[in-house]
Amino acid sequence: MLRDITIGQYYPADSVIHRLDPRTKLMAAMLYILSLFIFRGWAGFAAVTLALVLVIALSKVPFAYMVRGLKPIAVILVITILFNLFLTPGVPLVEFWKLSISWQGLKNAGFMTVRLIYLILGSSVLTLTTTPNQLTDGMEQSLKPLNRLHIPVHEISMMMSIALRFIPILIEETDKIMKAQLARGADFESGNLIKKAKSMVPLLVPLFISAFRRANDLAMAMEARCYHGGEGRTKMKPLRYKKADGAAYLLSAAYLAGVIALRIIL
Amino acid sequence: MNFIEARKLVHEYIRRDEEGNVESILTALNEVDLDVKQGEFVAVLGHNGSGKSTLAKHLNVLLTASGGTLWVDGKDTKDADNLWAIRQNAGMVFQNPDNQIIASVVEEDVAFGPENIGVPTSEIWKRVERSLKSVGMIKYREHSPNKLSGGQKQRVAIAGVMAMEPKCIVLDEPTAMLDPNGRREVLEAVEQLNKEKGITVILITHYMEEVVHADRVYVMDHGNVVMQGSPRTIFSQVDTLKSYRLDVPQITLLAYELKKAGLDIPDGILTRQELVEALCRLY
Numbered sequence: 158m159l160r161d162i163t164i165g166q167y168y169p170a171d172s173v174i175h176r177l178d179p180r181t182k183l184m185a186a187m188l189y190i191l192s193l194f195i196f197r198g199w200a201g202f203a204a205v206t207l208a209l210v211l212v213i214a215l216s217k218v219p220f221a222y223m224v225r226g227l228k229p230i231a232v233i234l235v236i237t238i239l240f241n242l243f244l245t246p247g248v249p250l251v252e253f254w255k256l257s258i259s260w261q262g263l264k265n266a267g268f269m270t271v272r273l274i275y276l277i278l279g280s281s282v283l284t285l286t287t288t289p290n291q292l293t294d295g296m297e298q299s300l301k302p303l304n305r306l307h308i309p310v311h312e313i314s315m316m317m318s319i320a321l322r323f324i325p326i327l328i329e330e331t332d333k334i335m336k337a338q339l340a341r342g343a344d345f346e347s348g349n350l351i352k353k354a355k356s357m358v359p360l361l362v363p364l365f366i367s368a369f370r371r372a373n374d375l376a377m378a379m380e381a382r383c384y385h386g387g388e389g390r391t392k393m394k395p396l397r398y399k400k401a402d403g404a405a406y407l408l409s410a411a412y413l414a415g416v417i418a419l420r421i422i423l
Numbered sequence: 424m425n426f427i428e429a430r431k432l433v434h435e436y437i438r439r440d441e442e443g444n445v446e447s448i449l450t451a452l453n454e455v456d457l458d459v460k461q462g463e464f465v466a467v468l469g470h471n472g473s474g475k476s477t478l479a480k481h482l483n484v485l486l487t488a489s490g491g492t493l494w495v496d497g498k499d500t501k502d503a504d505n506l507w508a509i510r511q512n513a514g515m516v517f518q519n520p521d522n523q524i525i526a527s528v529v530e531e532d533v534a535f536g537p538e539n540i541g542v543p544t545s546e547i548w549k550r551v552e553r554s555l556k557s558v559g560m561i562k563y564r565e566h567s568p569n570k571l572s573g574g575q576k577q578r579v580a581i582a583g584v585m586a587m588e589p590k591c592i593v594l595d596e597p598t599a600m601l602d603p604n605g606r607r608e609v610l611e612a613v614e615q616l617n618k619e620k621g622i623t624v625i626l627i628t629h630y631m632e633e634v635v636h637a638d639r640v641y642v643m644d645h646g647n648v649v650m651q652g653s654p655r656t657i658f659s660q661v662d663t664l665k666s667y668r669l670d671v672p673q674i675t676l677l678a679y680e681l682k683k684a685g686l687d688i689p690d691g692i693l694t695r696q697e698l699v700e701a702l703c704r705l706y
Contacts, residue, residue, distance in 0.1 A: 290527060322527045325569050371522050378523035381483050381515040382536040382583065383507055393534035393547045 168285040173401060174216040175286045179295025181402040185409040186283040192416040193272050193279070201419045202271065208412055209275055218285050226281045227274060234273055241266035289321045298396050311387030319375070327368060334363050424497055426591060426623055427482060427513075429457035433490035434477050434646075451477040453646035454491065461590065462621045464614070466634035466654075469643035470668045475627045478643070479595040482625065483515040496590060511540055514584030518596040520576035529571075529579050530555065530564040536587040547586075554585035557620070558612045574605025578612050585616070591623035592616065598630065606630075631658075631672045635693045642667060659691030674698055 169175075174182070189208065196205050213220060227234075245266075247259030284292070297314035304310050335345065338359055345356050434452040437445055451474040459465050469475040480486040481493055484500050496512045498505040514536075517523045526532040533551045542550065555561040558578040568576055577597055584592055594613065598606040610633055616622045626633065634640050640657045642650035644667045650657055657664070658671050661679045671679070678692035678701070688701045 290531065318527070319525065322525065322568075326521055371519075374517065374519055374522035375525070377480075377485055378515075378517055379525060379535075381485060381510060381517075382525075382587065383510050383539040384535070385507070385539065389541045391538050391541050391543060391547065393531060393538060393544065393551065395544055 167288050168218045168222060170217040170286075172215060172217040172286070174212065174282065176399075176401065177286075177405055178396055178398055178402045179287050179291040180299050180396060181398070181405045182283050182287055183292075183295050183299055185405060186280055188409045188413045189279045190276060192413050193275055195413075195420055196416050197420050198423050200423055201416060202268070204412075204416050204419060205271075205275060209278060212282055213278070216282055216286050218282070223278055223281055223285065227277055230273065230277055234270060237269050237273060238266045241269050290318060293318045293321070294394075294396055311390075315387075323368075323371070326371075327364070330367060331360065331364055334360055424494065425458045426461040426463075426496060427457060427459040427625070428494045429455055429481075429491065430493075431456065431491035432478075432481065432488050432493050434474075434481065434486060435489045450646050452481070452488075455643075455646070455648055457641065457648070459591075459623060459625060461623055462617075464617045464624045464626070464636065464638045465641065466637035466639070467625065467627045467641045467643060468629060468631070468634060468657075468669060469627075470629060472645075473643040473667075474646040475643050476595055477646075479515065479593050479625070479627050482513050482591075482593045484509050485515075507540070511587050512589050513591045513593055514587055514589040516577070516580050516584055516592060516594045516597050518599050520573050520580060520600065523580050524568045524576060524583075527567055527569075529560065529566050529568055532568060532579060533583045533586050536583055540587060550586045550588065551582075554582040555579075557585055557616060558582045572605060573601045574608035577601065577605065577609045581609070581612055581616070585622075589622070591625065593625045593627070595627045596629070597626075598628065598633065606633075629669070631670055631675075635672065642669065654693060655691040657691075658693060 189205075192205060192208075196202060213223065242258055242262050243256050245259055245262030247261035249257035250260050250263065251258045287295070293314045296317070297310055300308075300310045300314075339345070343356065343359060345353070345360070348356070431454040432452050433450065433454060436449040436451055438447045438449070440446050453474075455474075455478065457478070467475045467478060477486065481488065481500065482495060484495075484506055487500060493500045495509045498509055500509060524532050525535050530551050533554055534547050537547045537550050551564070552561065555564055558581050560575065560578050560582055563571065563575065563579075568579060571579065581592065581594075581597075592613070597613075598609055601609065613624055613626065614636055617624045626637065628634065635654050637654055640650075640652065640654050641648050642657065642664070649667060650660070650663065658675045661671050661676065664671055670676070672693065674695050674697075675692055678688050678698050682688045682690075686702075687705060688698075692698050692701060
């Protein structure tokens with residue numbers, strides 16, 4: 158059951174988007190998210206939709222695969238729709254019982270839903286086309302200026318990549334501990350929320366102990382292999398911008414300018 | 424000077440209470456002398472708590488001595504300036520294969536060591552390829568380590584050490600968590616590195632079968648080196664080994680029991696082949 162969790166679910170394919178530098182993709186994703194909060198009206202809506210459809214088509218990731226990523230936010234979506242639908246003041250369009258739906262509310266709910274869905278889809282294009290390693294590498298490089306503020310950028314990205322490496326190991330371990338506890342009569346399923354939370358204690362304590370032990374071992378192994386922080390470190394796969402990256406930067410900047418222009422003009 | 428030289432090496436684990444007063448002292452290494460020549464295959468045997476892992480950690484300066492001296496490649500481990508040079512020259516492989524692989528792709532993990540010591544990118548690629556080939560794992564260079572077997576993971580860990588081009592590899596119970604197949608894979612890789620590349624190997628283990636091919640064997644008990652010599656001389660002393668809670672390889676034990684039962688068989692038989700020959704000579 159825990160094996161179903163996939164974080165950083167990379168979809169391997171050979172596409173223009175896959176080949177872009179992770180820094181480019183990070184920046185483009187941020188610009189796209191920004192544009193989602195800037196656009197207004199039908200023309201803006203058309204622009205963000207077109208951009209998303211284009212990028213998804215270019216990425217060669219099946220659309221159905223992407224939509225799967227929306228499942229976890231379904232609840233949030235429904236709540237957002239209901240709130241916008243019923244709580245926006247305006248001339249009522251439909252009225253029943255104590256609730257009323259206004260034209261404004263309908264529009265708000267629609268656009269809010271689109272924003273949320275596009276937000277998830279847009280950022281999942283990033284995570285689906287970039288391996289977790291590239292992603293942390295990209296973040297390390299993009300955030301390098303923060304080093305001047307004494308923020309340990311290299312260490313943070315090293316921690317992230319180690320965390321990614323250990324997620325499957327710890328999930329397997331949780332599974333193992335769970336089975337061991339079940340075999341001895343532990344009950345993780347029945348009871349109310351509080352009882353369920355309490356039953357997690359015999360699962361979490363051994364898991365934490367083993368995680369600390371692993372951390373200790375790993376630290377020693379890293380030290381034995383001469384790890385001493387980011388200073389003087391070289392890279393096997395350094396990030397290098399290619400021509401396509403320049404084009405992608407230009408295109409996303411032009412896109413953002415377009416969305417802003419549409420909002421001002423219309 | 425020998426590649427590794429320890430003179431009266433002492434290590435004490437000191438336990439302190441909250442005020443910092445010494446509660447108890449555990450002497451893990453008690454005046455240990457160790458000499459390893461360049462290119463030798465040395466095995467260190469011992470039961471749990473014999474101090475063999477502590478000794479291994481000293482060779483890589485993960486621990487420093489409470490007393491005595493240790494030179495690795497002519498450098499004193501007490502001198503902090505020598506730390507990185509020693510770690511680069513005496514690579515270390517640990518027991519748990521999962522807890523020593525850092526990256527989520529095999530080749531990137533092998534590159535971790537060279538990256539740390541600042542090897543240029545093009546050279547890293549060459550080294551990664553060379554060391555993955557030397558342990559027979561080049562096919563898996565783009566795989567995730569999570570999908571490999573224990574023996575394969577351990578070979579990746581060895582490749583990771585080899586990529587730093589050390590003169591010596593210290594293996595701290597590298598096979599303790601592996602199945603028999605994985606164990607054989609790892610040992611074959613290690614023996615090959617020793618024979619073909621002249622890498623000095625220090626194998627720490629409690630499996631007797633693994634030390635049969637070693638040049639020399641040290642036996643440790645309670646922080647002391649209690650026996651040393653060739654595998655043959657060590658294994659001919661079955662009773663002494665038993666007193667240190669160590670078993671001899673099954674073949675050696677069989678030969679020993681046969682001899683005790685009155686057959687005329689030489690001491691210290693190590694392989695099945697030798698036993699067969701000895702038995703055939705009888706009739």
